[in-house]
Amino acid sequence: MGGTALPSDADIGAFVRKRVRFQGSTLRSRKPDYQLALRELFVEKALPELVDGKFENHVDTVMSWTKIREAHEKMERNETKGKIVCVVD
Numbered sequence: 001m002g003g004t005a006l007p008s009d010a011d012i013g014a015f016v017r018k019r020v021r022f023q024g025s026t027l028r029s030r031k032p033d034y035q036l037a038l039r040e041l042f043v044e045k046a047l048p049e050l051v052d053g054k055f056e057n058h059v060d061t062v063m064s065w066t067k068i069r070e071a072h073e074k075m076e077r078n079e080t081k082g083k084i085v086c087v088v089d
Contacts, residue, residue, distance in 0.1 A: 058082030064089050 006012065015022075027035045049055035060082035063071060071084045 059085055061085070062087060 027038070030038075046055065050057070058081070060080040061071070061074065062085045065086040065088045068086055071086055074080060074084065
């Protein structure tokens with residue numbers, strides 16, 4: 001939610017060279033009716049399955065993006081049992 005600017009000392013060269021895919025979405029450009037319909041669909045279809053455990057989110061570790069090397073090393077050692085989420089903080 002901080003906008004599109006990166007800190008001045010951020011080097012994303014390795015991110016680009018490795019062809020890492022960053023995927024995101026925003027609803028700000030959508031009409032309010034669409035946003036509401038999408039929210040209602042989520043509440044009706046997905047939320048109940050998240051609550052009752054049918055749809056599980058397998059997150060193994062959450063760490064700062066500054067520890068990306070540790071994240072890759074953990075994957076290479078096959079020590080994960082879910083996703084590794086790197087947060088830009």
